[in-house]
Structures are given as C-alpha cells and as structure tokens.
Amino acid sequence: MKHLLGLREISKEDILKILNLAKDMKTILKSETKKTPHLQGYSVVTLFYENSTRTRTSFELAAKFMSANTTSISVQTSSVQKGESLLDTVKTLEALKTDVLIVRHSVSGVPHFIAKNCSFSVINAGDGMNEHPTQALLDMFTIRERLGTIEKLKIAIIGDILHSRVARSNIWGLSKFDNQITVFGPQTLIPPYIENFANVASSLEEAVSGKNVVIDLRIQLERQKRGFITSKQEYYKFYGLNEDIMKYVSDNTLIMHPGPVNRGVEISSEIMQLPNSTINEQVTNGIAVRMAVLYLCTRKEGIYR
Structure with a gap:
C-alpha cells in the first residue's frame, strides 16, 4: 500500500x-x-x-x-x-x-x-x-524555491486556523524542519491546545513582524455553523492583510495564500500583486x-x- x-x-x-x-x-x-x-x-x-x-x-x-x-x-x-x-x-x-x-x-x-x-x-x-497534505507540500516547495531553505524560518499562519486543514498540514510538515511557527486569528477561530504546536500571537502586528513567511488563510464560511466572526468588514479591519499592516512586514517576506482568495476580506488586491506575493506561483x-x-x-x- x-x-x-x-x-x-x-x-x-x-x-x-x-x-x-x-x-x-x-x-x-x-x-x-x-x-x-x-x-x-x-x-x-x-x-x-x-x-x-x-x-x-x-x-x-x-x-x-x-x-x-x-x-x-x-x-x-x-x-x-x-x-x-x-x-x-x-x-x-x-x-x-x-x-x-x-x-x-x-x-x-x-x-x-x-x-x-x-x-x-x-x-x-x-x-x-x-x-490537506499536497497543499502544504506545494507551500513548502514554494518557500524553498524562493528562500533557498525550509529550515529554521519564522513563519506566521493567519486567519481561520480552527477550520483549516491547510494550516494543520503546514504545521505538521514545517515543524519537522525546526521552523518557528506563529498563528493568529479571531479568538473564536483559534483551536484549543494549538499552543502545544505553535506560538499564538496576541495581535496581527506581532504575528507578521520579523517573519520570513506569512501564510494567509481563507475564511471557511461553509464549515461555520454559528457566528465565528461579526462581519467580513470587521474581519478585514483587524485580521486582513492590508496596506496598514504591511509596514510591519519586510519586503523580503513571502506572502502566501492557498486560494481561493476573498479579496478585500483576507487580503487586499494590491498586496496580491506585490513581488513577494507567491499566490499564483503556488x-x-x-x-x-x-x-x-x-x-x-x-x-x-x-x-x-
């Protein structure tokens, strides 16, 4: 087998x-x-x-x-x-x-x-x-192709951690290479005991600062049986990758997203077009x-x- x-x-x-x-x-x-x-x-x-x-x-x-x-x-x-x-x-x-x-x-x-x-x-x-193992593998492949390594990096995973199989596969895979993984999202979308496997940031600024890679996630509304977020507009304001948060992100930091992207909710269209965005490359x-x-x-x- x-x-x-x-x-x-x-x-x-x-x-x-x-x-x-x-x-x-x-x-x-x-x-x-x-x-x-x-x-x-x-x-x-x-x-x-x-x-x-x-x-x-x-x-x-x-x-x-x-x-x-x-x-x-x-x-x-x-x-x-x-x-x-x-x-x-x-x-x-x-x-x-x-x-x-x-x-x-x-x-x-x-x-x-x-x-x-x-x-x-x-x-x-x-x-x-x-x-979602092949998504994490292609993320790791993209990171190694761009940065030359997948070891001993600082990586942030942002968004709907609770429902994300992409987040779980990335955590399992990237953890095998001595990477420092930080997660951040609405408190309602952070799974229990995640601190056993990753650091939990207290703010978006803390999550993205000094990172080599930022992996943004899709809000999985289809898996949400109750109100985990108040509105898409509020989510974008506090948890979305927009121009205001980019001042905390290095020009060399990879911006990743597994897709499909909800523009203006998880990430702005402008950030998707930056040279360090790998979304289509993924x-x-x-x-x-x-x-x-x-x-x-x-x-x-x-x-x-």
Whole structure:
C-alpha cells in the first residue's frame, strides 16, 4: 500500500524526497511538450465530494502530463445520489481497475478509511478539517524555491486556523524542519491546545513582524455553523492583510495564500500583486508537487519505506 494520507505521519526525509522530485517535475512543466511516460498505462481517478478548482485541476493535469488515463467523478451525478455508500463506491472503483484514487471529502479520516479497504493507492486531497497534505507540500516547495531553505524560518499562519486543514498540514510538515511557527486569528477561530504546536500571537502586528513567511488563510464560511466572526468588514479591519499592516512586514517576506482568495476580506488586491506575493506561483508549483506525489505513489518503493 502506497498512499499520501497526511504530513503528520510521514518523515522529514520523505518530504524532502517529494520536494526534490517536484523540482525535476517543474522542469518538465517548463518544457514545450509537458509530457512524460511515467504513468503510461495507469488509471488515475479523482473523487471530490467538495468543490475544488486548483487542487482537482492540478491533479488531473499532473496525471495527464505523465500520460495516465484519467477519470473525474462528479459526486452530484454519480450513484452516491442514489444512496450508494462510500465503501461500495470504493469497491466499484477497485473493480474498475483503478490504480490511484485522489479523494476530497468533508469528513476527516475518509482517505484513511478508503486506504484500509482498497488495493489501490490513495492520495488525500483534503479531508474535513484534518489535513490537506499536497497543499502544504506545494507551500513548502514554494518557500524553498524562493528562500533557498525550509529550515529554521519564522513563519506566521493567519486567519481561520480552527477550520483549516491547510494550516494543520503546514504545521505538521514545517515543524519537522525546526521552523518557528506563529498563528493568529479571531479568538473564536483559534483551536484549543494549538499552543502545544505553535506560538499564538496576541495581535496581527506581532504575528507578521520579523517573519520570513506569512501564510494567509481563507475564511471557511461553509464549515461555520454559528457566528465565528461579526462581519467580513470587521474581519478585514483587524485580521486582513492590508496596506496598514504591511509596514510591519519586510519586503523580503513571502506572502502566501492557498486560494481561493476573498479579496478585500483576507487580503487586499494590491498586496496580491506585490513581488513577494507567491499566490499564483503556488498554483503552478502545485502541479509539479502533485506530479511528484503521483510518481512516488506508483513506484514499488512508494512514499513510505
């Protein structure tokens, strides 16, 4: 079994293996053909129970660039709408000779459940509020490409920490490289016991000052069952990356966001256009990272030793 289910459970060495291979894959992306035979003959299926643009498209492009046979299942038009269980969907995909399943689900732990009940490789494209490993990997790849290292840096993660699987995967992954991680957001969106894994800043100014990297997060209103914030306008005033807060941020500090971006709520359009903003660059790097993950998940050695 060769899977990528989360960054909490893989080693620093395995993360570096993925990032190093992603560097080679990015070279392929820059070529005119953008085509390799690495996954020729393999069947790669994407199964997304939640909406996605960047993750789903980049996984599909990554598989196609590596010559895989790709299938995208829309849950809205699948047998799930007829009452088919998750396990029966998995067994159907197994019978259809799937080699790799890329799954996104609103319930934490679903990729782990599938991995225990199938013979193919499983890649977690986001499970509930648990993890989003490939997003964190592409963030780490972008940081290393820009700064030359992912070790011993000062990194701030700003926003909806409570609901963010991106924040969790970044904390698990970046913590393996002796980085100093600080989080900040509305008190209602800071999870309990987070201080066991990261520093908690008392203000946005404190959070961003002296940092090498600032990772801004999307407000996940779709996961909020009650009023965690009073209004988007107030959120932007006290927690958004705007021109007023940028005087505390170095010109060399990387500004990152996993997308999609709510302009004027989490970050201003002007800041998104700064030279140290990597938001669109992250999208491109996501294809290279996902090519590397797909390659490793289909090799005999796999990601896990």
